[in-house]
Amino acid sequence: MSLQxxxxxxxxxxxxxxxxxxxxxxxxxxxxxxxxxxxVMATSAFLAPWMGLPEPMQQSPRDRLQPPSSDALFxxxxxxxxxxxxxxxxxxxxxxxxLSVAALATSIGLLIGLISGFIRSVDAVIMRLMDALMxxxxxxLAIALVALWGSSVQNVILALTIPEVPRVVRLVRSxxxxxxxxxYVQAAIAxxxxxxxxxxxxILPNTIPPLIVQATYICAQAVIFEAYLSFVGAGxxxxxxxxxxxxxxxRMFFFxxxxxxxxxxxxxxxxxxxxxxxxDGLRDALDPRMQRRV
Amino acid sequence: MYVYIIRxxxxxxxxxxxxxxxxxxxLHLSPGDPAVIIAGDFASEEQVNSIxxxxxxxxxLYVQFGGWMINLLQGDMGNSIYSGIPVTKLIGQRVEPTxxxxxxxxxxxxxxxxxxxxxxAWKVGTWIDRVVMTFAVFGFSVxxxxxxYLLILGGSRALGWFPVQGYTSIFESVPGFLSHITLxxxxxxxxxxxxxxxxxRATMLEVLNEDYVRTAYAKGLATRKVLTKHALKNAMVPISxxxxxxxxxxxxxxxxxxxxxxxxxxxxxxxxxxxxxxYPVIQGVxxxxxxxxxxxxxxxxxxxxxxxxxIRY
Numbered sequence: 001m002s003l004q005x006x007x008x009x010x011x012x013x014x015x016x017x018x019x020x021x022x023x024x025x026x027x028x029x030x031x032x033x034x035x036x037x038x039x040v041m042a043t044s045a046f047l048a049p050w051m052g053l054p055e056p057m058q059q060s061p062r063d064r065l066q067p068p069s070s071d072a073l074f075x076x077x078x079x080x081x082x083x084x085x086x087x088x089x090x091x092x093x094x095x096x097x098x099l100s101v102a103a104l105a106t107s108i109g110l111l112i113g114l115i116s117g118f119i120r121s122v123d124a125v126i127m128r129l130m131d132a133l134m135x136x137x138x139x140x141l142a143i144a145l146v147a148l149w150g151s152s153v154q155n156v157i158l159a160l161t162i163p164e165v166p167r168v169v170r171l172v173r174s175x176x177x178x179x180x181x182x183x184y185v186q187a188a189i190a191x192x193x194x195x196x197x198x199x200x201x202x203i204l205p206n207t208i209p210p211l212i213v214q215a216t217y218i219c220a221q222a223v224i225f226e227a228y229l230s231f232v233g234a235g236x237x238x239x240x241x242x243x244x245x246x247x248x249x250x251r252m253f254f255f256x257x258x259x260x261x262x263x264x265x266x267x268x269x270x271x272x273x274x275x276x277x278x279x280d281g282l283r284d285a286l287d288p289r290m291q292r293r294v
Numbered sequence: 295m296y297v298y299i300i301r302x303x304x305x306x307x308x309x310x311x312x313x314x315x316x317x318x319x320x321l322h323l324s325p326g327d328p329a330v331i332i333a334g335d336f337a338s339e340e341q342v343n344s345i346x347x348x349x350x351x352x353x354x355l356y357v358q359f360g361g362w363m364i365n366l367l368q369g370d371m372g373n374s375i376y377s378g379i380p381v382t383k384l385i386g387q388r389v390e391p392t393x394x395x396x397x398x399x400x401x402x403x404x405x406x407x408x409x410x411x412x413x414x415a416w417k418v419g420t421w422i423d424r425v426v427m428t429f430a431v432f433g434f435s436v437x438x439x440x441x442x443y444l445l446i447l448g449g450s451r452a453l454g455w456f457p458v459q460g461y462t463s464i465f466e467s468v469p470g471f472l473s474h475i476t477l478x479x480x481x482x483x484x485x486x487x488x489x490x491x492x493x494x495r496a497t498m499l500e501v502l503n504e505d506y507v508r509t510a511y512a513k514g515l516a517t518r519k520v521l522t523k524h525a526l527k528n529a530m531v532p533i534s535x536x537x538x539x540x541x542x543x544x545x546x547x548x549x550x551x552x553x554x555x556x557x558x559x560x561x562x563x564x565x566x567x568x569x570x571x572x573y574p575v576i577q578g579v580x581x582x583x584x585x586x587x588x589x590x591x592x593x594x595x596x597x598x599x600x601x602x603x604x605i606r607y
Contacts, residue, residue, distance in 0.1 A: 131312075135588045138546060140580050143549070143564065143576075144568075147568045147571055149325065224435075224437050225546075228549075231553070232564070232568060233565060247440070251443075261440060265440035268440075269436040270435075272434070273432065273434075
């Protein structure tokens with residue numbers, strides 16, 4: 001015996017989803033602000049190579065530590081490199097790190113969380129491992145990993161992903177545990193649906209809204225942590241500018257040109273602020289039950 | 295109660311053991327020869343071999359791990375590769391500044407953030423609420439060291455109230471200590487304050503909807519009393535959980551803050567060890583921070599009794 005579930009056509013479902021998102025923008029103008037800022041940051045970072053700016057790595061020792069002028073909008077750094085160009089280009093690495101960490105951490109965490117929540121025999125073992133991983137402060141773990149693996153963008157991404165995974169696992173697992181006892185899941189089990197199918201068809205979709213919200217927070221945090229890693233000397237290599245390593249390299253010259261930290265710092269802060277407000281808006285729109293999460 | 299405390303302490307042993315295993319395995323799970331990783335790419339054959347010898351990397355893995363674990367249980371974390379000084383001694387020398395900085399930060403942050411959160415929840419939707427919450431989101435968004443440099447620029451450079459960098463022990467001079475610790479504590483506290491203020495506001499909003507709060511108002515209790523005695527006390531359990539978990543942020547921030555303000559603490563030790571790939575030191579610092587974090591959160595769990603008499607251990 002098989003049950004047939006009447007489903008709305010795909011077009012209608014899509015229109016509904018789009019409507020929900022559009023509504024939340026209308027109700028929540030700060031979320032719109034966040035999205036606009038993010039889009040501006042992303043386009044300026046990724047279009048920077050075609051904007052006719054000086055090369056971000058091009059040194060000219062005679063023009064070192066110049067104040068802002070019409071030639072160099074943000075002035076120049078200690079090697080005479082154009083700071084504006086470097087800050088715009090630096091957005092690429094910072095944004096790529098943020099997005100990759102968010103995507104990787106949520107997908108790995110989702111997989112482990114689904115398994116841990118639904119297959120009881122492995123649950124205890126997985127959760128103890130996660131507890132242990134969570135008791136190591138994230139930045140320290142990331143610092144140690146980059147120190148051992150060497151500094152490259154990929155290693156920074158991986159090193160920032162690993163400490164985030166346990167929190168995602170916990171979140172997914174808690175949703176799965178809540179849903180397992182729901183009647184519709186019990187019904188699916190009773191109908192003889194296979195475990196993978198139950199997980200994918202009935203449980204997975206419900207984990208998506210809280211996960212998306214969590215992903216925005218992970219992304220925001222990863223952008224900041226990338227800067228911390230650079231700052232302590234375990235960050236992305238200096239050949240590619242990132243907001244973090246521009247500030248890390250420039251800190252010795254802060255008292256001569258405060259802009260060397262303040263400009264990239266302001267870009268970074270604005271981006272993280274935008275990601276956070278976007279996340280808060282999404283949370284209110286997608287998952288009212290989660291409102292108490294900080 | 296005592297039975298409960300002991301049971302919880304025992305329950306943390308497997309977690310700490312797992313942390314130790316993780317920390318031990320980090321080096322061995324890294325791609326490449328551990329001795330080469332530590333010695334660096336430019337080291338000579340002899341240097342690599344001497345490191346391999348010093349760390350016992352020639353032994354089978356289980357022998358290495360067993361030896362390391364036995365030493366660890368005896369309070370021996372090995373010697374620094376760079377200076378040869380025992381790691382426990384290095385850490386012991388650096389504990390005071392970090393501990394003082396963290397404590398001052400916690401005191402300042404908690405005593406400012408909880409009142410701010412309560413006020414924001416009380417005046418929800420007004421401009422006061424919005425100002426507090428905007429500050430909170432900013433605290434989340436600005437990197438610790440940018441806040442630090444801004445404070446140096448304002449507090450030391452422009453106003454000249456505080457020394458730019460450095461540290462004076464409280465045992466040497468109390469005024470010197472206070473003037474050196476204020477800016478770092480504010481720097482480090484920004485994210486922590488943001489976190490606590492947001493959590494306080496969110497929990498208070500929930501509690502303020504409860505019937506007993508309405509009853510308290512109805513019987514004519516002063517607003518201040520309702521907020522503190524009735525609402526805040528009930529909100530304290532989730533708030534103190536956040537205070538405990540937020541310490542992870544502080545530990546990360548300490549590493550950065552100490553390098554901005556040139557404070558000779560554990561954070562500085564970590565940064566130096568990272569630059570020299572001095573792995574025994576990195577290992578030791580991670581272990582010390584993680585164990586402190588676990589024990590602190592256990593201690594906070596135990597304080598719930600103070601806020602909620604329904605909780606009995």
